[in-house]
Amino acid sequence: MKILERSLEIARAAYPSTYKEKKESLHWSFIWKKGKLLSLSTNDKRTHPLNSYNSKYIEKGRCSEFNGFIKLRYISPDGPQWHLCTLVNVRIDRERRVCNSRLCPACQNLVQYLGIKRIYYSTNEGNFEKYL
Ligand SMILES: [Zn+2]
Numbered sequence: 830m831k832i833l834e835r836s837l838e839i840a841r842a843a844y845p846s847t848y849k850e851k852k853e854s855l856h857w858s859f860i861w862k863k864g865k866l867l868s869l870s871t872n873d874k875r876t877h878p879l880n881s882y883n884s885k886y887i888e889k890g891r892c893s894e895f896n897g898f899i900k901l902r903y904i905s906p907d908g909p910q911w912h913l914c915t916l917v918n919v920r921i922d923r924e925r926r927v928c929n930s931r932l933c934p935a936c937q938n939l940v941q942y943l944g945i946k947r948i949y950y951s952t953n954e955g956n957f958e959k960y961l
Pocket residue numbers: 892893894895932933934935936937
């Protein structure tokens with residue numbers, strides 16, 4: 830699918846070279862509607878204070894999906910007709926490899942609430958998996 834390839838291309842191209850030293854991976858969310866990119870967003874790198882208690886289970890900062898939804902809320906009071914949108918998640922690691930970007934439990938609930946029907950996320954094998 831074309832929007833999957835395009836999402837991957839953009840995420841790879843935009844990976845900040847400064848992250849390499851910090852060993853970071855970056856999580857992207859792309860929201861497409863009829864072949865048009867409405868929003869691209871990354872996860873928030875701010876560390877949540879609770880991370881110091883259990884970094885394995887608590888998300889760092891705010892998710893990229895969440896940041897994308899916040900942006901698009903302002904297009905209209907009802908959102909950008911979510912049922913016509915496709916959400917594409919991509920994670921790129923410090924070696925610019927594609928890795929798993931499955932939605933976290935909070936974002937899984939959020940997409941259900943918004944009514945987003947088509948969702949894809951990248952896998953450690955470098956492919957995309959359809960969510961739902
Ligand atoms: Zn999330």
